[in-house]
Amino acid sequence: MFNREYLEKNQVWFYLCSLLLAAAFGFVMPDYAGRLNAFISIILAVLMYSMFSQIPFASMKEAFGDRAYMRALLLVNFIFVPIVVWGLAQFLPDRPSVLLGFYLVLLTPCIDYVIVFTALGKGDEKVVLTSMPLLFVVQMVLLPFYLWLFMGSDAVKVVDPVPFIEAFIGIIFVPLVLALLVQVRARKKVSGKKVLSASAWLPVPFMALTLFAVVASQIVKLPTYIDDILVVIPLYLIFMVAMPIIAKYVAAWFKLGTKRGRALLFSSSTRNSLVVLPLALTLPNIGDIVAAVIITQTMIELVSELVYIRVVPKLLLRD
Numbered sequence: 001m002f003n004r005e006y007l008e009k010n011q012v013w014f015y016l017c018s019l020l021l022a023a024a025f026g027f028v029m030p031d032y033a034g035r036l037n038a039f040i041s042i043i044l045a046v047l048m049y050s051m052f053s054q055i056p057f058a059s060m061k062e063a064f065g066d067r068a069y070m071r072a073l074l075l076v077n078f079i080f081v082p083i084v085v086w087g088l089a090q091f092l093p094d095r096p097s098v099l100l101g102f103y104l105v106l107l108t109p110c111i112d113y114v115i116v117f118t119a120l121g122k123g124d125e126k127v128v129l130t131s132m133p134l135l136f137v138v139q140m141v142l143l144p145f146y147l148w149l150f151m152g153s154d155a156v157k158v159v160d161p162v163p164f165i166e167a168f169i170g171i172i173f174v175p176l177v178l179a180l181l182v183q184v185r186a187r188k189k190v191s192g193k194k195v196l197s198a199s200a201w202l203p204v205p206f207m208a209l210t211l212f213a214v215v216a217s218q219i220v221k222l223p224t225y226i227d228d229i230l231v232v233i234p235l236y237l238i239f240m241v242a243m244p245i246i247a248k249y250v251a252a253w254f255k256l257g258t259k260r261g262r263a264l265l266f267s268s269s270t271r272n273s274l275v276v277l278p279l280a281l282t283l284p285n286i287g288d289i290v291a292a293v294i295i296t297q298t299m300i301e302l303v304s305e306l307v308y309i310r311v312v313p314k315l316l317l318r319d
Contacts, residue, residue: 005081006203011116011204015302018208022215033216040213041278045171047210048275050202051112052179055132069127069264070134072254076247076268077109078138080314082146084242087149088235096154097286098228100147101293104280106239107146108139108272117270121309122319123262129312131267139272140172167282172275210274211298218288218295224291236297240304245254261317266308 007014026033085106088160111132121123147155182199185192222229247268251261273294280290313319 007201007204008116011113011207012120012306014204014208015113015211018212019215019299019302022212023219025212026216026219030220031221035217036213037217037281040210040217040281041167041171041208042077043210043213044274044278045107045175046202047112047206048171049175049179050199050206052201053182053196054129054203055111055179066127066130066260068254069256069260072250072256072264073131073135073267074138076243076264077135078142078249080246080250081109081243081268082107082150084239084246086150088238091235092231093228095228096151097289098232098293099151100155100283100286101280101290102232102235103147103150104143104276104290105271105273105294105297107143108276109135109267110270110272111136111272112272114266114270117305117309118263118266121262122259122313123266124259125263127260128267129261132162135267152310157295167279171278207274213297214274214277214295218291221288222292222295225289228289229292229296232293232296236300237304239250240269240300242244244308244312244316251317258317258319264314265312269301269308270305271297271301273301 007261022033085103088106089099089102092102115125115128115132118128177223179199182192182195244265247265248261250268251264277291277294277298279295281287283290
């Protein structure tokens with residue numbers, strides 16, 4: 001029976017099908033596919049609203065109650081990840097556009113489909129869900145700092161703050177406020193509960209739609225930047241191998257146990273590419289190459305996640 005449970009249980013396959021169809025559409029009909037670029041921000045805004053509406057912001061206090069996991073989460077994502085990313089970046093050419101795409105995508109932990117993959121990998125998806133508000137706020141605060149720290153004046157030169165801020169407001173701030181208002185109304189009114197319940201159907205189809213629009217509209221540009229892409233691919237692969245191993249030892253250090261440890265592994269490795277991509281596309285002159293670097297990471301990550309859901313519970317953190 002086709003219901004929300006079926007949709008969520010099989011969402012990984014929907015995403016993979018979406019990617020394959022998008023790639024085919026992008027190469028076969030590039031002119032039509034390119035027009036999807038104009039709709040990416042709108043589609044992603046709906047996706048972010050649907051994601052935010054399912055994040056229990058009212059349970060922030062509960063999330064902070066699991067202090068061991070929160071400390072481990074912050075340590076891995078905002079201390080160890082930046083160190084690893086900076087180290088890997090030393091092997092990249094001294095091109096601000098490539099470095100910016102690399103830093104944008106790897107310095108921002110995922111706040112959407114990481115929940116799905118954590119559940120599929122037999123981790124504690126609930127602790128991931130309740131940590132989303134904290135993870136979201138901290139990454140938005142620290143991202144500008146890390147860009148300045150790692151790129152210095154280059155970050156200032158390549159990033160025009162105006163379109164960046166506009167994209168942030170439209171894609172993140174407005175959907176976040178709307179989701180909060182719906183959650184508040186749902187606590188008081190039946191109509192609010194109905195809207196919140198209906199919103200729960202949106203994440204999977206709009207995630208698939210976002211992947212389709214992004215890949216279809218951008219994939220034809222990838223061969224143009226093939227030299228840069230070939231450089232970042234091995235670095236992305238190293239990141240996807242290194243972070244679960246580092247997170248495993250951090251989980252042991254904080255005595256998180258098996259399920260919360262698996263959650264930490266997925267959070268440390270899964271990045272926020274779908275959120276930062278539209279921000280990258282707003283960059284004048286270099287938006288295409290930054291987007292190409294980010295999209296490459298997205299494709300590698302989705303394949304890696306399929307490996308994770310088997311390797312993490314069977315090898316890295318067994319029951």
